[in-house]
Amino acid sequence: AKESALGPGLRRYEAKLDQQVKRRDQMSRALIKALENDELALHYQPILRGCGGPMLACEALARWHSEEFGFVSPGEFIPLTEGSPHLCRTFTRWVLNQACRAALEWNLGMPHPVAVTINIAGSEFYRQGFVADVEEALITTGLARDLLIIEVTEQTLIQHIDDAVGTLHQLRWRGVRCALDDFGTGYSSLSYLRQLPLDILKIDRSFLDNLAVDKTAQEVTRGIANIGKVLKMDVVAEGIETPEQQAVLRDLGIEHMQGFLWHRPMPLDVLRGALQSA
Numbered sequence: 001a002k003e004s005a006l007g008p009g010l011r012r013y014e015a016k017l018d019q020q021v022k023r024r025d026q027m028s029r030a031l032i033k034a035l036e037n038d039e040l041a042l043h044y045q046p047i048l049r050g051c052g053g054p055m056l057a058c059e060a061l062a063r064w065h066s067e068e069f070g071f072v073s074p075g076e077f078i079p080l081t082e083g084s085p086h087l088c089r090t091f092t093r094w095v096l097n098q099a100c101r102a103a104l105e106w107n108l109g110m111p112h113p114v115a116v117t118i119n120i121a122g123s124e125f126y127r128q129g130f131v132a133d134v135e136e137a138l139i140t141t142g143l144a145r146d147l148l149i150i151e152v153t154e155q156t157l158i159q160h161i162d163d164a165v166g167t168l169h170q171l172r173w174r175g176v177r178c179a180l181d182d183f184g185t186g187y188s189s190l191s192y193l194r195q196l197p198l199d200i201l202k203i204d205r206s207f208l209d210n211l212a213v214d215k216t217a218q219e220v221t222r223g224i225a226n227i228g229k230v231l232k233m234d235v236v237a238e239g240i241e242t243p244e245q246q247a248v249l250r251d252l253g254i255e256h257m258q259g260f261l262w263h264r265p266m267p268l269d270v271l272r273g274a275l276q277s278a
């Protein structure tokens with residue numbers, strides 16, 4: 001009796017897994033086509049100096065509107081690129097080139113420079129030849145080196161910390177800055193953090209939960225910001241949505257901020273307008 005109860009359930013489970021694998025497969029193929037057919041776009045979200053001051057940089061965030069699947073979030077399609085070395089490299093080179101060209105353009109005639117930050121997945125960051133691809137994008141687009149910032153998550157860095165130190169140094173020698181993204185979620189030890197040539201520390205959005213009312217959360221956040229400052233990094237809080245969060249973060253001494261409170265990620269032509277009025 002037990003077996004017959006398990007049987008259909010297991011089959012349903014298998015069928016569901018099967019469907020998921022199929023969807024992933026179809027989506028991967030669609031993504032390759034999307035790259036060829038310009039179905040992908042980068043949106044840009046400003047990171048502001050001080051509390052709502054001028055822009056320090058804009059973060060490039062990938063968007064995919066697929067004919068077949070509709071809007072697919074980066075949370076779903078970035079892992080697909082990580083499954084295939086070729087797709088991963090093609091995607092990263094596309095992001096690098098788009099982002100560098102965009103930043104070159106938006107800096108024309110700007111009174112103060114606004115850098116571009118791009119997100120790099122672990123499979124790309126640790127790939128032989130990644131730094132060479134960054135170099136190539138800088139040379140072909142002509143973007144000033146100090147206007148490119150590479151964001152890697154703490155999760156990525158702790159995977160292979162020794163290799164990570166090497167790649168970060170290579171990027172720094174080339175004049176490219178690096179940011180540690182989603183900091184506070186990866187359990188990296190402080191002794192490692194001290195060895196890493198990082199320029200920017202982005203405090204993960206999860207630290208904002210309850211921040212306005214929870215004194216302990218405030219002290220933890222202050223501690224993280226202080227670590228960044230002692231290590232001479234620019235500290236950025238990301239994901240700020242309310243004036244209350246902004247006020248608390250300002251009181252905690254956080255210098256730079258990013259979030260829907262000021263700007264959502266936007267297409268390049270909308271960003272142009274925002275830059276003009278900034």
Ligand code: C2E
Nearest residue numbers: 061062074075078095119120121239240241259260261265
């Ligand atoms: P991330 O790099 O930590 O980016 C921040 C995410 O938070 C973005 O989601 C952004 O739209 C969202 N966000 C910004 N401000 C707020 C806010 O005030 N409230 C809330 N609720 N959300 C906010 P998005 O664009 O969906 O990207 C998710 C993740 O996907 C990114 O996290 C990044 O890890 C990855 N990703 C996006 N584009 C790329 C890319 O071109 N390459 C790679 N490798 N990863 C990417």
Ligand code: MG
Nearest residue numbers: 059119151181
């Ligand atoms: Mg990021």
Ligand code: MG
Nearest residue numbers: 181182202238
């Ligand atoms: Mg982040």
Ligand code: MG
Nearest residue numbers: 153181182205
């Ligand atoms: Mg994130």
